[in-house]
Amino acid sequence: MTLSVLLSSKLIYNSMNAIDEQSLQQLNLVVNLTKHIQIRCSQPVDEFEDPDQLAKVFPSFLWLVRDFNLELVDQSGTPITPKEYLEMALLEQTGVSEKTEQKNRTRRLFKTLFTERDCLTFCRPIAEESKLQTLTEIPTEELSASFVKQLECLRKRVIGKMQAKRVHGMTINGPILVSLARQYVQAFNQGAVPNIESAWTYICRNEQVKALEKARQKFERILNDRIALPCSVFDLESDYKAAKSEALRVFQKQAISGEN
Numbered sequence: 001m002t003l004s005v006l007l008s009s010k011l012i013y014n015s016m017n018a019i020d021e022q023s024l025q026q027l028n029l030v031v032n033l034t035k036h037i038q039i040r041c042s043q044p045v046d047e048f049e050d051p052d053q054l055a056k057v058f059p060s061f062l063w064l065v066r067d068f069n070l071e072l073v074d075q076s077g078t079p080i081t082p083k084e085y086l087e088m089a090l091l092e093q094t095g096v097s098e099k100t101e102q103k104n105r106t107r108r109l110f111k112t113l114f115t116e117r118d119c120l121t122f123c124r125p126i127a128e129e130s131k132l133q134t135l136t137e138i139p140t141e142e143l144s145a146s147f148v149k150q151l152e153c154l155r156k157r158v159i160g161k162m163q164a165k166r167v168h169g170m171t172i173n174g175p176i177l178v179s180l181a182r183q184y185v186q187a188f189n190q191g192a193v194p195n196i197e198s199a200w201t202y203i204c205r206n207e208q209v210k211a212l213e214k215a216r217q218k219f220e221r222i223l224n225d226r227i228a229l230p231c232s233v234f235d236l237e238s239d240y241k242a243a244k245s246e247a248l249r250v251f252q253k254q255a256i257s258g259e260n
Helices: 001-006 021-025 026-037 084-091 097-111 131-136 145-161 174-189 196-226 231-252
Strands: 010-014 060-066 117-121
Touching: 001 174, 010 145, 021 097, 060 145, 084 117, 117 145, 196 231
Parallel strands: 010 060, 060 117
Antiparallel strands: none
16 A cells, blocks of 8 residues: 555545445554655654645545435435545544544544545345355446446546656656665665655666766767868867766756755
8 A cells, every 4th residue: 555655646436335433544554654754765664644735646536436326415304425434434523532533543534634625435246146246247337327327427527637747846757766666675675664765866877877878979970970181170179078068968958856
């Protein structure tokens, strides 16, 4: 789960039937991620990360409630959206007991970590219980029309709002995402807590070395193609400036700044 949060730009969470107290308490798995992620290199190992800081690197959260059979209305009977249903479920409970405080602590931490959150509900896809085990093999036309409509809504919501993963304000491409995954998994395998700052600094340095080598090759290639000895000092300076300018362009295109 920690790896999914660190690498994804949208986390899709599944639960069944309704968002009740039991499903909310299961979110402890999610909110306890604060114990398994560090942002700063200088942070003590036994010190938990500030949730407000973690929220900057956490993905958006989409809660899917399957086999949902409740009516989406508030206490006065007014129709509400699935997102409003989620926000109502996340309202803190009244009471001063330790049990109530634990429930509210989970709600507060969840809302702090996932500032962008949404919810979609799904009816039962098919009435026959026996066919649920082979749902992927059933033709779409045999599924509930409401379920198919809700599924299409999910596809549009995910594809339409999907964004690339960003770290320190920079959009991550495929190779860098793989490098980040490698750094995080290496930390897990060593029994350590993944440190975003350390992983990012390593990747920035690695990418800068690659960019420098590409720039050097470009610089040498341009000079070899353009300079024909003997030549004048003016021509040499002109070719040198052109090669340097193109090499800098190549370097800046690939190099990543390690600054936040």
